[in-house]
Amino acid sequence: MNITIVGPGAIGSLWASYLHDAGHKISLWSRHKDDTLTIQRDSYPALSLANNDTQALKSADVILVTLKAPLVSSVLHQIKPHIDVDAIIILMHNGMGTAESVMTLMPENPLVLATTTHGAYRPSATQVLHTGQGQTLLGAVNDKALQCSFLAEVFHHALSDVAWHANIRQALWNKLAVNCAINPLTAIHQVRNGELARSEFRAQLDAIIDEVCHVMEAEEIAVDKAKLTVLIDQVIHSTSNNFSSMEQDIAHQRSSEIDFITGYLLQCASNHGIDVPTNQALYKAIKQIEQSW
Template sequence: MNISIVGPGAIGSLWASYLHDAGHRVCLWSRQNTATLAIQRDDYPSLLLMNNDPQALQQSDIILVTLKAPLVERVLTNIRHHIAPEAVVILMHNGMGTADKIKTLMPENPLVLATTTHGAYRKAANHVLHTGQGKTLLGAANHKAKQCEFLVDVFNHALAEVAWHDEIEHALWNKLAINCAINPLTAIHQIRNGELTRTEFRDQLQSIISEVCRVMQAEGVDAIETNLAVMVDQVIHATSNNFSSMEQDIAHQRASEIDFITGYLLKCANKHKIGVPTNQALFQAIKQIEQRW
């Protein structure tokens, strides 16, 4: 298949490499103003992929969008006239809140939402490390995408394990709960994920999870606080040596995804008139750090 990766950061580069190795024609769309881009995965030979080619984008069967959430709407607005109306658009990023905007922006395209637990680290601009095996979930965000379950076979053949989720919003909420717990704290304190096991963070983590659980339940998601706590604890231990994406953004003075993680939670909490003071304080703390720049 013809597949374009829009935003080849760590996760985008990882998928580009694996999809290429699986025999697909992979092209990139990036901020780099070059006709080609090199991508190396782990110790494998470097690939040279076409970059920013409007014709290749127009011929793509699948558009895999791995941009950070704050960039999704702006970039897709700029390139949508190059995207065929039948092309499947897949959003794969941390946080929630972009899908409704893209459904309005690109009403003809099947829109699929994705979440993955594969670990990827960008060692250098063109070098990505696959730092942890995981699972990828796909699900329909609009009616046309309900016919796209075939994508499981396409992606599973490239980088297993992949599954279709009929309630993808529920899976995204679980991922959001993990991000709300880990990302702001690690970013504020500039620590690795594993350091959240320290006693000083125990009460704060419990409060974050309790607040998120109440909002999830109000949103109609079957959430149990103890289960969420176990899930967060498992991720902290499994990724103990990793820096979260938000920690890296703050460390490098880049705009974070806080609006689409904790910010999305606050919007939903406000809608249901649920108090979430711990998450509100973390949101404000990240915003204050960003504003100091």
């Protein structure tokens, strides 16, 4: 397939490499001006991929969007004239809240949401490290995307494990819960994920999870607090040496995805009249750090 990856950061570069090795024709779309970009995964030979090639974008069967959530709408608006109306759009990023604007912007295109637990890290502009095996879930947002379940096999062949999820909102809310628990705390305290296993964070994590569960129930998303707690603890342990994306954003004084993670939770809580003081305090703390720059 012809696949364009928009926003080749760590996760985008990881998928670019694996999809290329699986035999697909891969091009990139990025903020860089170069006609080609180099990606080297782990110790494998480096790839040279076309960048910002409008012809490749026009012929793309799949547009895999791995931008940070705040950039999704503006970048897709810029490149929309070059995207075929039959091209499948896949959004793969932390947080929630971009699908609505993308459906409005590109109502004719099949829209798929994706969530992945694979770990990726870019030590340099050209290298990406696959730091942890995980699972990727894909699911339809609009009616046209219901015909796109074949993508699970395509992506699974490149980088397993991939499955099609009939209720992708459920999977995304589970991922949102993990991000609400881990990202703001690691960013505020500037620590690796594993540090959250220390006893001093237990009460705060429990309060975050309790509030998230109340909102999920109001959103009619099936949730079991005990199982969600186990999931979050497992992620903390399995990614113990990793820095969260929000920690890295704050460390490098970049705008974070807080509005699409904790901010999305706060918006849903407000819609249902639910008080979420712990998450509200974390959101405020991140915003104050960002505004201090």
